[in-house]
Amino acid sequence: MISSFKSKLTVTLVSAAMAALATSVAQADGTINVYNWSDYIDESVLKDFEAETGIKVNYDVFDSNEVLETKLLAGTTGYDIVVPTGSFLSRQIQAGVFQKLDKDALPNLKNMWSVVSQRTSIYDPGNAYSINYLWGTTGIGYNVEAAAKRLDGKPVDSWDIIFNPEILAKFQDCGIHMLDAPTELFPAALNHLGLDPDSHDKADLDKAAELLKTIRPYIQKFHSSEYINALANGDICLAIGWSGDVFQARDRAAEADNGVTINYIIPKEGALMWFDQMAIPTDAANTKGAHLFLDYVMRPDVIAKASNYVVYANGNKASQAYLDAEVLEDAAVYPDADTMENLYVTTPYPLKIQRVVTRAWTSVKSGQ
């Protein structure tokens, strides 16, 4: 009895030890660290990926390209996949931050949409280093009732609401937020002035700064993520924001049933179109796992799930069959051909001009 108990115990112990060893090996082999924007995925995508591949996903979030870039430039981030915006990606590729993708490991590349790939190749020639995750526009989010009251029923359809101080002043009492992202606000101001939104000319940028200063007194806060909840709760009524973020505010308000109705528009004068690209840092520990994840995300039904959840368009043509009608048919998410004409893209600022823009932005924000 005793001996059989002993041997049983030994067997149990040995198998337990072996199991522990096996899982520790699997862990080392099967973990990927993903660094993505906040409020930017349907969590079930990660769970499904884990269930299917056995690779554990550590998911971490940021809310500004600057934070991501600083981590990347410092090196050894520990991330296997990061998601910078196109113009930042382009500069980071030059700095040698990313590794080329192994396209043989990415059969789902065939699903991608040439309309988007063409534009992303401005930042990443030949899309050698990155795939498009989601894309969107930088436009105007507003509280429908508050706007109707202040504009006497006139529609919100133009940048005039933001850049004409007389109109903007009407919204001051109910709260206005603006993205804390000079690389997106300067192009909008330049576009409104009839200048090239992608201008890197100091004189042009100074003019844009002057325009931004005239509207500064009416802005309550410059912040890149707080406006989602602030719009949804009715704390503010107007924001320059990212398309999908405003839609999330709309959905949260509808869920809370608090009498707040939020809408997003791409103004008729056009808006910035941006692309968030998934890429693998050169020092990624699990390159293989990262490729598996990228390929998984490029499955039509998977990326459609993300798009349906966060209401951002994606660069995957095949996924459009899986998209909710309200996402695919909304011109503010998937712009129609006319709107598409007016959308513009920007290229990264050289270091000196970046400094001019940042300094001007500080002086817009602080009046110093």
Add this chain to the structure above:
Amino acid sequence: MALADITTPSQETEQASVQGSGWRRSLLIAVPYIWLLVFFLAPFVIVLKISLSDVVLARPPYFPTFDISEGWQGFVAMFQAFDLENYVWLTEDTLYLKSYLSSLKIAFISTMIALVLGYPIAYALAKAPKEWRSTLLMLVILPFWTSFLIRVYAWIGILKKEGVLNYVLLWSGIIDEPLTILNTDAAIYIGIVYSYLPFMILPLYAVLEKLDYSLLEAATDLGCSPFKAFWVITLPLSVSGIWAGCFLVFIPAVGEFVIPDILGGSSTIMIGKTLWVEFFSNRDWPVASAVAILLLIMLIMPIILFQKQQEKQAEASQ
């Protein structure tokens, strides 16, 4: 002569033990120095080195970097590439000076508010019945059990227009219109004073608790009013606690970034924020490092003053 040269065995062991303890003593003294070297001097030298470099688009984003494989020559080449242009840059734009001054002002005012609030609290703590003190002290320390970040975020809920504070004030009829406190300087002061108040209370309490209260009794016996006794006895005797508390609040408040970022408005410039912008928005690590070095020098001055003051205190008590 010869007699003097002869050392008895007992003397020998005594000498050896003195030598031994000397060796041990220097080891003991070395530990804090090694601590300083590793955790203060080494990071300082690294930041100083970056502040003398030039910005480039690479990883890491500055040049020159120290390449150990090039040995001595690489070291010399690195030194030759150093210059002070980042410090010159800081003098060319008034933004930096304004940021430093604004930070000093905010830190100073916050420290004064914390002192005025903290002193009575510490005094009451020290005067409280002995069996209560540990509980009361616990209450001062209790907030530290929650993350600093979460406590600062909680103030958004209190200070915002539809927040708790406005609700209470409106309900009680003190105000008719909700106050705008969030995203203003007032919110920054509230956040800093709230966060650092325990650092003011604890050193004050430590001093006030040890105070010899028979001195106050003597003063009363001699006809001194309690108010005057406080000014001529309690306050002067608690000066070291006041200094310690003020520095513990002032120094972190000057470099504060989180509180102004979360509670403050966009129009307040502080050096912590300016440094963040240099580092993150401009990706200019060299200029950011130069800002940090100047900030450090600015903070070291009051620390040295404090040290001097402490030494004087120690001498006086001897």
